[in-house]
Amino acid sequence: xITEELFQFLKDLEENNNREWFNENKPTYxxxxxxxxxxxxxxxxxxxxxxxIDGHKIYRIYRDVRFSKDKSPYKKHFSGYFARVKPLLRGGxxxxxxxxxxxxxxxxxxxxxxxxxxxxxEELSYDATELRNIIDAPSFKExxxxxxxxxxxxxxxxxxxxxxxxxxxxxxxxxxxxxLTDEEVMAPDYMEKVMNAFIEIRxxxxxxxxxxxxxxxxxxxxx
Numbered sequence: 001x002i003t004e005e006l007f008q009f010l011k012d013l014e015e016n017n018n019r020e021w022f023n024e025n026k027p028t029y030x031x032x033x034x035x036x037x038x039x040x041x042x043x044x045x046x047x048x049x050x051x052x053i054d055g056h057k058i059y060r061i062y063r064d065v066r067f068s069k070d071k072s073p074y075k076k077h078f079s080g081y082f083a084r085v086k087p088l089l090r091g092g093x094x095x096x097x098x099x100x101x102x103x104x105x106x107x108x109x110x111x112x113x114x115x116x117x118x119x120x121x122e123e124l125s126y127d128a129t130e131l132r133n134i135i136d137a138p139s140f141k142e143x144x145x146x147x148x149x150x151x152x153x154x155x156x157x158x159x160x161x162x163x164x165x166x167x168x169x170x171x172x173x174x175x176x177x178x179x180l181t182d183e184e185v186m187a188p189d190y191m192e193k194v195m196n197a198f199i200e201i202r203x204x205x206x207x208x209x210x211x212x213x214x215x216x217x218x219x220x221x222x223x
Contacts, residue, residue, distance in 0.1 A: 001038060001039045002035070002185045002190065004186065007099040007182055008099075009025070009029065009032050010099050011099050011100075012025070014076040033061075036080075036097065040056050040082075041056075043095065047093065050199065050202075051084060051089070053085070054084060056081065059079050061075050061078070076098060077096055077098035079094070079097065079098075080094075081093060081107070084209075088209065088213055090205065090209045091109060091201075093106075093107040093198050094107045094177065099182055103181075103182070105194050107175075107205075108174045108175035108204075109173060120208070120211055120212070124168045124169050125159060125163055128168055131207055140203075140204075144176040144177065144201070148177065149172065149175040150173050151171045152170045155169065155170065156169065156170065176201055178197060
């Protein structure tokens with residue numbers, strides 16, 4: 001579904017990141033945006049065969065420049081996410097299309113709230129074995145490599161800096177992704193690669209969902 005023409009539009013947008021050029025080329029943008037919408041719907045349809053998906057959102061191409069030194073008005077990529085049905089299912093799948101071998105497939109927890117982060121840390125301090133088994137599994141490692149995301153430089157308040165799971169407890173975000181080349185994104189098996197990555201991350205989401213829907217005694221929070 002993704003073509004060289006779509007990538008070329010994004011390359012041209014990067015070189016002509018101004019409102020005049022964009023307005024002149026808006027029909028081309030709308031054409032490619034329609035392609036991306038169709039792609040996201042197809043991915044959601046596939047995901048819904050194995051997971052409960054609440055819907056998807058494609059991010060606007062317009063940048064919020066209010067607090068940025070970069071005043072370029074437009075993003076140079078298409079991206080969005082697929083949300084699982086809350087409150088029982090947590091985590092979100094992320095898809096990003098950008099030329100220059102910068103396309104991404106992955107997901108995770110980008111901004112867990114204070115209560116969720118505390119609950120995750122409590123669980124990891126109690127026993128991080130299950131999570132380590134998931135993220136250290138050979139197929140998971142081959143797909144995503146390491147965990148990304150912001151983390152504290154020291155132990156969070158109330159946690160021992162010598163905790164065996166301190167490397168995980170310090171995390172403020174839990175993010176996994178793999179990059180794809182332009183050729184991979186344009187290849188006939190692109191959808192298959194996306195779905196394989198999303199299926200691979202499911203055990204991580206299921207672990208987090210189990211943690212965040214129970215209290216520290218393992219009792220369910222939702223009935």
